[in-house]
Amino acid sequence: MAPPLRPAARVIALDDDDNVLLRYDENGGFWATPGGSLDSGEDYPTAVRRELREELGVDDAQVRLGAQIAERSKIHQVGGHDVRQVEKYYLAHLAATAINPARATQPDTTRARRWWTLDELRDTRETIYPLGLANLIAEIRAAGVPDTPVVLR
Template sequence: MKQRFTSRVLLVDESDRVLLLCGRDPRRAGARWWFTAGGGLEEGEDYPQAAVREVREETALTLPVQRLSPVVWTRQAIFTVDGQCFDQYEEYRLARITSAEAGAMDIDTVEARYGHHWWTIEELATTSETIRPKRLALLLADALTSGSHQLLPVHLGDFNEDTDPE
């Protein structure tokens, strides 16, 4: 099992929609899920640096570290993709972006080749699609309400995505 540390970003536009990318597992027919921008830390990076680098790589949006909120959530997840098992620690930060920034994005990555979508909280609450993290509609609504007033990050839990029920 490969241990991985990731920095994830809740990119939220002026209409309170969150950008999610679509991923698929090439070894499992039909395996598909939606997830936030972000990814693994590289050597010498801290979590905020990794967050802005990943956003730039995945969307072409250059986001200064100062635009990131403090950590709103943490999560530990075990999952398998393309035959590789990961034990992944995740930190989530919120970044508000303008409609001009959203319109200027160029989402062209391996992960996003299956698509991206700006999701409303209502869409997240009613979709039958697999969303990571689970309960994102409720979590996002709370994060948008508490905003920068939240003092400590909320630990969403420890999950085994391969065996835990949706």
């Protein structure tokens, strides 16, 4: 039997210098883009804004939310059960000053937040999700937002 579907919205947040914001998750020791599962009846852009508010304390007015630029599907465990998570990644622009952990209502397992340069993403030995994030950002810098979402592994 196939695992149940778990739709998730994630955000590739860039600052004015095209640095990308990642959060460190202690439950597995990896860096990842902010985001999470959709609430019942919620669309993806609304979920992106909610997740930024919950995880990072970002006020909606400080986010310039763009189009969906990528997607990824993976099977992993949530609450001890396998799910097939389908993630849609949206591009957002925000200033570093928009991050306010004191306003975060659900920081979950986030232990750190950091802005990464493209070179740092390429050179690190730390685990970064999604795989291929550096290449995706490089393509956006070179050619702009893709016409259709890129499939990530």
